[in-house]
Amino acid sequence: MSSSITPARKRLMKDFKRLQEDPPQGIMGAPVENDIMTWHAVIFGPEGTPFEDGAFKLTLTFTEDYPNKAPVVKFVSRVYHPNVYKDGSICLDILQNKWSPTYNITGILTSIQSLLDEPNPNSPANAEAAQLYRENRREYERKVRDCVEESWSSDEEEEEDEDEDGQDGDDDDDGADGDAPDADKPDAAEQ
Amino acid sequence: MDDEETFMAMSDDEEFPVGGSDDEDFGEDNDDVMVDDDDDDGDDEAMFGVEESGAPTLLVDETQCTFITADELIAQQVHLIKEISSVLQLPHGTARVLLEHFGWSKEQLMERYWTEDHDKLFADARCIQPKDMKDQCDEDMCSICGNDNKEELLQIGCGHGFCHECWVAYLEEKILSQGKQSIECPEYNCNILVDESTVTSLLKGPAHAETLARYYERVADAIVDSKKTMRWCPAPDCKFAVIAPHSKCKMVKCKCGFEFCFQCGQENHTPVLCLMLKAWLKKCADDSETSNWLQAHTKPCPKCASVIEKNGGCNHMSCRKCKHEFCWICLGDWEPHGSSWFNCTRFNDSETAVVREKVDASRSLLKRYLFYFDRFKNHQSSRQFEEKLVKAVDWKMKQMQKQGWGWVEVQFLIQAVATLQQARRVLQYTYVFAYYLKKTPQCLIFEENQADLQMQTERLSEYLEQRAAKMDDLHNLKQQVMNLRAYCEHRLQKLVEHVEEGYKVGFWEYDEKIAEEMVGQVDEFNESLEL
Ligand SMILES: [Zn+2]
Ligand SMILES: [Zn+2]
Ligand SMILES: [Zn+2]
Ligand SMILES: [Zn+2]
Ligand SMILES: [Zn+2]
Ligand SMILES: [Zn+2]
Numbered sequence: 001m002s003s004s005i006t007p008a009r010k011r012l013m014k015d016f017k018r019l020q021e022d023p024p025q026g027i028m029g030a031p032v033e034n035d036i037m038t039w040h041a042v043i044f045g046p047e048g049t050p051f052e053d054g055a056f057k058l059t060l061t062f063t064e065d066y067p068n069k070a071p072v073v074k075f076v077s078r079v080y081h082p083n084v085y086k087d088g089s090i091c092l093d094i095l096q097n098k099w100s101p102t103y104n105i106t107g108i109l110t111s112i113q114s115l116l117d118e119p120n121p122n123s124p125a126n127a128e129a130a131q132l133y134r135e136n137r138r139e140y141e142r143k144v145r146d147c148v149e150e151s152w153s154s155d156e157e158e159e160e161d162e163d164e165d166g167q168d169g170d171d172d173d174d175g176a177d178g179d180a181p182d183a184d185k186p187d188a189a190e191q
Numbered sequence: 192m193d194d195e196e197t198f199m200a201m202s203d204d205e206e207f208p209v210g211g212s213d214d215e216d217f218g219e220d221n222d223d224v225m226v227d228d229d230d231d232d233g234d235d236e237a238m239f240g241v242e243e244s245g246a247p248t249l250l251v252d253e254t255q256c257t258f259i260t261a262d263e264l265i266a267q268q269v270h271l272i273k274e275i276s277s278v279l280q281l282p283h284g285t286a287r288v289l290l291e292h293f294g295w296s297k298e299q300l301m302e303r304y305w306t307e308d309h310d311k312l313f314a315d316a317r318c319i320q321p322k323d324m325k326d327q328c329d330e331d332m333c334s335i336c337g338n339d340n341k342e343e344l345l346q347i348g349c350g351h352g353f354c355h356e357c358w359v360a361y362l363e364e365k366i367l368s369q370g371k372q373s374i375e376c377p378e379y380n381c382n383i384l385v386d387e388s389t390v391t392s393l394l395k396g397p398a399h400a401e402t403l404a405r406y407y408e409r410v411a412d413a414i415v416d417s418k419k420t421m422r423w424c425p426a427p428d429c430k431f432a433v434i435a436p437h438s439k440c441k442m443v444k445c446k447c448g449f450e451f452c453f454q455c456g457q458e459n460h461t462p463v464l465c466l467m468l469k470a471w472l473k474k475c476a477d478d479s480e481t482s483n484w485l486q487a488h489t490k491p492c493p494k495c496a497s498v499i500e501k502n503g504g505c506n507h508m509s510c511r512k513c514k515h516e517f518c519w520i521c522l523g524d525w526e527p528h529g530s531s532w533f534n535c536t537r538f539n540d541s542e543t544a545v546v547r548e549k550v551d552a553s554r555s556l557l558k559r560y561l562f563y564f565d566r567f568k569n570h571q572s573s574r575q576f577e578e579k580l581v582k583a584v585d586w587k588m589k590q591m592q593k594q595g596w597g598w599v600e601v602q603f604l605i606q607a608v609a610t611l612q613q614a615r616r617v618l619q620y621t622y623v624f625a626y627y628l629k630k631t632p633q634c635l636i637f638e639e640n641q642a643d644l645q646m647q648t649e650r651l652s653e654y655l656e657q658r659a660a661k662m663d664d665l666h667n668l669k670q671q672v673m674n675l676r677a678y679c680e681h682r683l684q685k686l687v688e689h690v691e692e693g694y695k696v697g698f699w700e701y702d703e704k705i706a707e708e709m710v711g712q713v714d715e716f717n718e719s720l721e722l
Contacts, residue, residue, distance in 0.1 A: 007356070068363075069368075101364075
């Protein structure tokens with residue numbers, strides 16, 4: 001099967017082409033070498049937001065059901081955000097019940113990019129971040145800046161990156177359902 | 192009466208889990224359909240089985256239900272769509288989406304169609320108005336796969352075009368993976384519904400037969416779900432949906448013969464209410480009972496913690512593993528106890544008293560549960576056993592016909608078996624009822640009724656099982672069987688009526704744990720009597 005070009009692969013190549021020809025501001029992405037079903041991407045924090053200057057890495061994992069089923073999208077970099085779980089899973093409607101097959105990779109990544117500065121505090125994946133976002137914006141922004149800085153420093157540690165990739169496979173998929181065990185204990189709380 | 196007041200006081204803000212809110216019933220299940228009045232069910236003379244309009248609500252009302260298969264439902268629906276389509280001058284697909292939006296009620300749709308703003312009405316129904324329907328795709332390319340062969344693109348009035356292949360893959364995902372029949376346009380942010388005829392034409396051919404069949408199953412399910420007076424028969428392999436005369440119907444009998452509760456979908460569970468049964472079934476399934484048993488009958492050895500089971504009455508325990516000797520009551524060393532027959536030094540110690548109480552309480556609770564569970568199970572297995580009677584009786588009936596009896600004349604035998612099965616089933620559930628009941632004087636009457644019914648049931652059962660096959664004096668046999676059946680039915684009727692009266696008047700008192708939940712159910716039950 002892997003040798004024939006399935007509709008999912010065909011579509012992913014099209015997505016790749018579109019992303020290269022017409023890259024949106026602050027977004028990069030490409031399939032992993034020899035595996036078009038797995039993508040690495042980087043989202044730069046939008047200017048004028050606390051996420052500015054951050055370079056957040058993500059992985060996207062597709063199945064042969066793409067684009068009828070959404071890919072699994074996870075942050076590899078630590079992101080302090082009300083809708084991002086500790087394991088990097090993202091709580092975003094278009095990746096779940098609002099998914100439409102007309103979405104493509106550009107659409108997914110731009111939606112995540114705009115989610116950064118427009119969190120949805122009603123479906124918190126990180127309860128502390130959601131609370132600070134509502135009640136103590138200064139502290140919230142301070143913690144966001146911490147992870148922005150981290151996003152650059154961890155860039156040099158390629159091995160750590162690999163490690164985190166490996167972990168992704170274990171606690172996959174269901175992280176974004178709103179009840180991940182880690183939801184209440186974001187990393188930043190330990191600092 | 193105290194209880195009644197409590198019921199009244201709490202009923203206002205109770206949400207009833209069973210039956211749903213019926214305020215918005217559509218079309219045919221209006222209150223006036225129900226013609227029962229309570230006045231003529233006061234007396235017990237009407238034999239059970241001869242259901243009349245005044246039959247107790249807890250007994251099956253066979254006469255008032257109708258039955259429909261999925262195919263018939265869909266055919267009815269097609270008919271309705273055609274009608275609406277021609278009356279309102281709408282395309283079929285549009286008529287269908289609107290009808291579904293209004294719960295398949297023609298009246299609702301007609302009324303709202305003539306009184307409401309069409310922009311809003313169509314938007315709410317997720318449907319494009321005929322005047323706004325596009326006849327071309329907005330773009331020359333399938334926005335799922337990028338296919339730019341214009342000829343292959345298909346849109347459903349909203350202008351979002353997709354190629355055939357992408358449509359089919361999308362529908363398969365929605366129908367097979369997500370089990371949906373209400374399917375929106377694939378375009379992000381477009382909520383226009385894909386109408387049935389589009390689905391049917393896209394899923395043409397043997398390759399999609401299974402998907403299409405699933406789709407129609409879901410369609411039929413959705414129709415049944417939308418009607419508060421319809422429910423699929425839960426019997427395995429039964430294809431019928433039962434249409435009840437009103438949404439509060441309790442026990443119904445399907446065309447296939449299976450009797451079930453229209454509210455909770457379980458087998459006919461007269462005389463208990465749904466909530467009691469639910470609590471009971473949960474209790475039976477929970478292994479908490481097992482742990483109760485363990486708590487009552489076992490203790491860890493105070494020295495090595497291995498589990499010791501107490502099986503005799505003696506409190507002098509010795510651990511099989513470490514040979515430690517201790518007192519079952521206080522868990523202390525046996526040594527100081529040994530000198531006299533009972534010299535438990537810590538017997539009155541408050542801490543051990545608590546432990547002891549806990550053990551005693553769980554032991555007596557468990558005993559109680561096991562008592563009822565045992566009888567519940569006994570009747571259940573008797574019922575399974577008596578299934579065989581149907582065959583035996585069938586044989587006997589054939590024999591009798593060979594000897595010149597008419598078909599009608601031998602029906603008494605199979606009717607007697609039916610009564611027996613019914614009585615067994617009711618008996619089985621009386622033990623659930625009794626388990627949750629507080630011992631009030633009314634409860635004693637109930638237990639008497641239960642014992643009477645049990646006796647008559649056993650007599651009928653014994654006669655049918657042991658004697659009927661051997662009896663040569665057929666006229667005598669018929670007389671005996673008919674008498675026994677009549678007694679049994681009479682007792683059954685008595686028991687059920689008494690339980691019902693208790694619900695109505697409010698003289699039952701329940702175990703605390705269940706009482707609170709029962710409030711809503713009893714109210715609802717009474718409500719259904721007043722219909
Ligand atoms: Zn296409
Ligand atoms: Zn559309
Ligand atoms: Zn049936
Ligand atoms: Zn029920
Ligand atoms: Zn021991
Ligand atoms: Zn003792």
